[in-house]
Amino acid sequence: MVQNSCSADLASNFQKAAQGIREAAAKGAQIICLQELFGSLYFCDVEDHENFKLAEKIPGQSTEQFSKLAKELGVVIIASLFEKRAEGLYHNTTAVLDADGSYLGKYRKMHIPDDPGYYEKFYFTPGDLGYKVFQTKFATIGVLICWDQWYPEAARITSLMGAELLFYPTAIGWHKDQDEITNREQYHAWQTVQKSHAVANGVPVIAVNRVGVEGDMKFWGGSFVTNAFGWVTYQADHEQELVHVEAIDMAQSDRYRTHWPFLRDRRIETYSPILKRFIDED
Numbered sequence: 001m002v003q004n005s006c007s008a009d010l011a012s013n014f015q016k017a018a019q020g021i022r023e024a025a026a027k028g029a030q031i032i033c034l035q036e037l038f039g040s041l042y043f044c045d046v047e048d049h050e051n052f053k054l055a056e057k058i059p060g061q062s063t064e065q066f067s068k069l070a071k072e073l074g075v076v077i078i079a080s081l082f083e084k085r086a087e088g089l090y091h092n093t094t095a096v097l098d099a100d101g102s103y104l105g106k107y108r109k110m111h112i113p114d115d116p117g118y119y120e121k122f123y124f125t126p127g128d129l130g131y132k133v134f135q136t137k138f139a140t141i142g143v144l145i146c147w148d149q150w151y152p153e154a155a156r157i158t159s160l161m162g163a164e165l166l167f168y169p170t171a172i173g174w175h176k177d178q179d180e181i182t183n184r185e186q187y188h189a190w191q192t193v194q195k196s197h198a199v200a201n202g203v204p205v206i207a208v209n210r211v212g213v214e215g216d217m218k219f220w221g222g223s224f225v226t227n228a229f230g231w232v233t234y235q236a237d238h239e240q241e242l243v244h245v246e247a248i249d250m251a252q253s254d255r256y257r258t259h260w261p262f263l264r265d266r267r268i269e270t271y272s273p274i275l276k277r278f279i280d281e282d
Contacts, residue, residue, distance in 0.1 A: 002034050003223045004241050005212030006041050010054075013039050014062075017079075018069060020243045025073040027245040030099070030138040033078040035210040035223075036146050036171040037092070040082070045215045047122040055084035059103050063095050071101025076136045078143060080169040082123075083108070092124045094145055094169055099137040107132040109145040110154060117175070117217050120147070131158045139164045139250065142203075146170045149190065149207065153274065155197035163203060164250060168194065170209040173219035187220055187238075195230035202228050202257040204248050211239055228252040229260070 002020035006013050017038050024032045037043075039062070043051040056062060062081055070077045076099050083093035083106070092109035108127030112120045131154060133142050142163030148154045149168050158166060172190065174183045191207075198205040204227055211221035223236040225246045234246050257263060273279055 001206060001208040001223050001225070001236070001244050001246070002032065002038075003208060003211060003221055003236050003244075004035065004038060005219075006038065006210060006214070008041055010040055014065075018065075021069060021075070021077060022073065023243045024245055025075050027243070029075060029245045031076040031078070031136065031141065031165070031167075033167045033169060033206060033208045034080060035208045036080045036169040037082060038080060038169075038210070041214050042171045042210070042217065042219070044120045044123060045117045045217060047119050051123065052084075052090065055082040055090050058083045058093055058095050058106050063097065063103055066095070067097050067101040067103060070097040070099060074099050076138060076141075078141075078167055078169065080145065085125075089125055090123055091127060092120065092145060093127075094143050096134045096136070096141070096143060098134075104134045104136065105132065107143045107145070109148060111147040111151055113147045117215075118147075131161060133158060133161045133163045141165045141167055143167050143169070146172060149194055152193075152197060152200065155201055155205075159197075159201035159203050164253065165248070166197060166201075166203055166205045168205070168207040170207055170223075171219065172209060173217045176213055176216055176218040183220070187222055191222070191224060191232070191235075194224075195226050195232065198226040198228060199230040199260075200262055202253045202260070202262070204228050204252075205230075206246075209236075211237075211241060228256045 066077045077097045080094045083091040093106050095106045096104040110127040114121040142158035208223045210219045221238045225234045
């Protein structure tokens with residue numbers, strides 16, 4: 001995981017991300033995940049049409065650069081980008097580059113927030129590619145993005161599709177003047193819901209966030225890794241930039257799924273109400 005702060009200098013952000021990838025690879029990393037929209041400041045804190053100029057085609061220039069880097073280092077790279085699909089049509093998208101430099105595809109963020117400081121509906125059309133898994137050299141991975149973290153349906157579907165690991169590139173923080181109790185409550189909820197995805201599905205979860213103050217937002221870092229039963233094996237600092245490599249035992253999923261057979265006991269014939277927005281009483 002590469003947990004960075006970002007600036008208005010786009011070239012510097014990309015250089016810092018590439019440096020983090022090189023550092024992670026030197027430490028033995030095989031799959032490297034960058035934070036959400038690492039290439040710029042988190043521009044969704046305001047509604048500004050000028051920010052659409054930050055978008056790019058996928059595949060395109062950034063994926064070409066990361067493909068070369070992935071091939072050079074023999075690593076998988078998960079890169080979160082602002083996608084320009086067509087004139088007036090944009091997505092919050094993550095591209096996956098395999099260890100031989102090949103472009104495996106992209107996932108478009110499905111759940112789009114619209115809250116103070118997170119005006120993403122102004123910029124992003126909800127994803128229409130469905131949930132995705134990517135068969136990389138080292139593992140079959142699922143990629144979801146930030147606000148997707150709060151939805152157990154997204155984690156469940158991606159796991160049922162065969163994901164052995166769930167990655168969440170993220171950009172989330174506290175208001176810089178918010179009280180400490182509220183800060184702790186919010187971070188605890190964020191981490192807890194993702195730990196529950198690991199428990200319910202028997203897969204490790206890797207969440208990679210940014211740090212630093214941007215406008216009124218202090219991004220809370222705290223990137224973390226769980227094992228396949230939701231145990232946090234690593235949690236990053238809330239303020240410091242860092243590169244961390246975590247060894248994950250891929251055999252744990254079968255052991256936990258066997259001893260805690262949640263998938264065996266699912267009553268799929270009873271789940272049709274989940275397709276409704278809300279279940280109104282008669």
